Amino acid sequence: EVQLVESGGGLVQPGGSLRLSCAASGFTFGSYWMHWVRQAPGKGLVWVSRINSAGSITGYADSVKGRFTISRDNAKNTLYLQMNSLRAEDTAVYYCANYYYDSSGYYYGLGYWGQGTLVTVSS
Amino acid sequence: QSALTQPRSVSGSPGQSVTISCTGTSSDVGGYNYVSWYQQHPGKAPKLMIYDVSKRPSGVPDRFSGSKSGNTASLTISGLQAEDEADYYCCSYAASWEVFGGGTKLTVL
Numbered sequence: 001e002v003q004l005v006e007s008g009g010g011l012v013q014p015g016g017s018l019r020l021s022c023a024a025s026g027f028t029f030g031s032y033w034m035h036w037v038r039q040a041p042g043k044g045l046v047w048v049s050r051i052n053s054a055g056s057i058t059g060y061a062d063s064v065k066g067r068f069t070i071s072r073d074n075a076k077n078t079l080y081l082q083m084n085s086l087r088a089e090d091t092a093v094y095y096c097a098n099y100y101y102d103s104s105g106y107y108y109g110l111g112y113w114g115q116g117t118l119v120t121v122s123s
Numbered sequence: 124q125s126a127l128t129q130p131r132s133v134s135g136s137p138g139q140s141v142t143i144s145c146t147g148t149s150s151d152v153g154g155y156n157y158v159s160w161y162q163q164h165p166g167k168a169p170k171l172m173i174y175d176v177s178k179r180p181s182g183v184p185d186r187f188s189g190s191k192s193g194n195t196a197s198l199t200i201s202g203l204q205a206e207d208e209a210d211y212y213c214c215s216y217a218a219s220w221e222v223f224g225g226g227t228k229l230t231v232l
Contacts, residue, residue, distance in 0.1 A: 037223075044224075045163075047222060047223055061124060108155075108174065110169070110171060
C-alpha cells in the first residue's frame with residue numbers, strides 16, 4: 001500500500017525558511033515523478049512543483065519559482081521542498097503526491113496523496 | 124500558468140446527473156489528453172477520480188465519466204448519491220507544469 005507522510009510544517013515569520021519532507025513507502029519511490037500541491041485555508045488546490053524520478057528535471061509554479069526548491073533522496077525514499085523567502089500567501093496545507101500507476105506504467109493523474117502538513121507564515 | 128476555469132457550484136438531486144466543466148487553453152487542456160479530476164471531502168486529501176481525460180482508476184464507480192472537446196474538459200456524475208457531495212477539481216498536465224481549476228462545490232439536494 002502506498003503511503004506518503006509529510007512533515008516539517010509549522011509557524012514561520014515572513015521572509016523565513018522551512019523545509020518540508022515527504023516519506024514514501026509501499027512503492028518503488030525512485031521510479032516515479034513526485035509533486036507538491038498546496039491548499040490555502042478554505043481555498044482550492046494549487047500545484048506547486050514536480051520532480052522526475054532521477055531528480056534531474058524539475059518544474060515550478062510561477063508563484064514559487066526562485067523561492068522554492070524541490071529535491072529528493074531516492075536512497076532514503078524521501079521528497080523535500082525547501083521554501084525560502086516565505087510570504088503570508090504561502091500559508092497552506094502542503095501535500096506530496098505522485099502519479100497513479102499500474103502494471104503498465106504511470107499516468108498523468110495524481111493517484112496517491114499524503115495527509116498534508118500545515119505551513120503558517122505570520123509574524 | 125493561469126488556473127483552469129470551473130463553475131463555483133453545481134447541484135442536483137439524488138439519481139440525477141450533473142456535469143462540471145473545466146476550461147483552459149491550447150497550452151494545457153487543449154494541448155494534451157492529460158486532464159484529471161479529483162474529489163475532495165472536507166478535511167480530507169483529494170482523491171483521483173479520472174485521469175487521461177476519461178479513464179477511471181481502480182475502485183472508482185463507473186457513474187463518474189470524463190470527456191474533452193477543444194480547450195474544455197467535463198466531468199459527468201450520473202445517478203447522484205449523497206456521498207458525491209464534495210469539492211471537485213480538474214487538473215491539466217502541461218509541458219513544464221501542471222495546473223488545477225479553481226474547484227466546484229457539488230451539492231446533492
